[in-house]
Amino acid sequence: MSVEIDQEYRPREDEPFMNERQREYFRQKLLHWKDDILREARETLQHLQDENQNHPDIADRASSETDRAIELRARDRQRKLIAKIDSALERIDDGSYGYCEETGEPITLKRLEARPIATLSIEAQERHERRERVYRDD
Numbered sequence: 001m002s003v004e005i006d007q008e009y010r011p012r013e014d015e016p017f018m019n020e021r022q023r024e025y026f027r028q029k030l031l032h033w034k035d036d037i038l039r040e041a042r043e044t045l046q047h048l049q050d051e052n053q054n055h056p057d058i059a060d061r062a063s064s065e066t067d068r069a070i071e072l073r074a075r076d077r078q079r080k081l082i083a084k085i086d087s088a089l090e091r092i093d094d095g096s097y098g099y100c101e102e103t104g105e106p107i108t109l110k111r112l113e114a115r116p117i118a119t120l121s122i123e124a125q126e127r128h129e130r131r132e133r134v135y136r137d138d
Contacts, residue, residue, distance in 0.1 A: 011109045018098040018106070027092050029116050034085045037078050044071050084117040091119075100124050 011022045091097035098107055100121040107121050120128060 011113070013109060017109075018095075022109075023092050023097065026097065026112060026116055027089065030085050030088050030092075033116070034082055037082055037085075041075055041078055044075060047071070081117075088117045102128075 009021065009025060011025055015022070088097060098112060099105065100107055101119045102124040103121060105121055107118055111118050111122055118125075
């Protein structure tokens with residue numbers, strides 16, 4: 001079932017959490033984000049192909065290789081982000097989107113608006129980061 005999305009709509013705290021309209025809003029937000037990333041990836045790939053010329057000057061060649069490595073790292077981050085977006089879309093489909101994986105409590109709309117791929121509430125995320133810091137300091 002498809003829901004018409006009002007471009008002016010923004011989820012509000014005073015409506016039922018993760019109602020159909022909110023789910024569709026976040027689905028569209030995630031799909032647009034994914035499309036933007038894929039478009040950028042295509043542009044990056046085109047740029048890498050255009051740059052794939054043999055530079056006779058060793059400094060130019062080194063600079064080109066550095067640029068290429070940076071772009072490839074960025075593409076790897078984009079690939080991981082797309083996987084997180086796809087996972088969020090699956091959670092929308094299965095009804096678990098918007099709820100903290102750790103506590104089961106709703107993630108605030110403000111957090112989801114800022115980070116639509118969030119899987120933890122702010123409190124759970126902070127606990128997770130504190131635990132990471134403790135282990136990292138060992």
